Amino acid sequence: MTLLDAAREVRERAYAPYSRFKVGAAVRGASGAVYQGCNVENVAYPEGTCAEAGAIALMVASGETELVEVAVIADSPTPVPPCGGCRQKLAEFGRADTPVLLATVQGARLATTIGELLPGRFDISHLSGTE
Template structure:
């Protein structure tokens, strides 16, 4: 079925979405623009960018924005993630975003980390967040 080509096209569209939304980031304080895109279980792509605030802790991350767009569209499961920034090494989600991604994805969910220069690192949620806090921790015995 040409699944390798279709899979490459699917990944490319996710990368394009993350790259395009990165340009819209609001980062007047750090000048560090980040874009993220997630693919929902339906196959739809949702993107988000970082939005800074003069009260620094009140800013939001690109990954959180992409997840919020997905949830706002009625989806609660993600199957792929791409994060991109203009950095010397592929950008890795912060701890809070790793937990947010784990809320909606599984341990094997692929995460592609990119630089605008084309450097790429492929990982998954289990590698990014070993020992993730989950609903299992909240179940009473």
């Protein structure tokens, strides 16, 4: 199963009763293990969880803190990029050159990287007294 297949599979389990916009994400940890996440909505909209955040949380809960590849899929006319918060989350656990594949269920694809999605990212070097 490819990383995109893993994202496609978990997308079907997304909980999106309000927007009906299901998103699936999969990340590959440095160990090679694949972690899946889907969006989980809440009637109080800001309280939902993005697919990318869910996949990262599962990776960390499983004991890994480095991702080496990302795939995101949604039913959209064009590939859907991660939101700003998820871009920062991806940057926390991946390098700037980490490949990100964005796709639609109809087959459109866009290959990019974490660095292209979040240039000028905020990182530990910005914290006072730490480097």
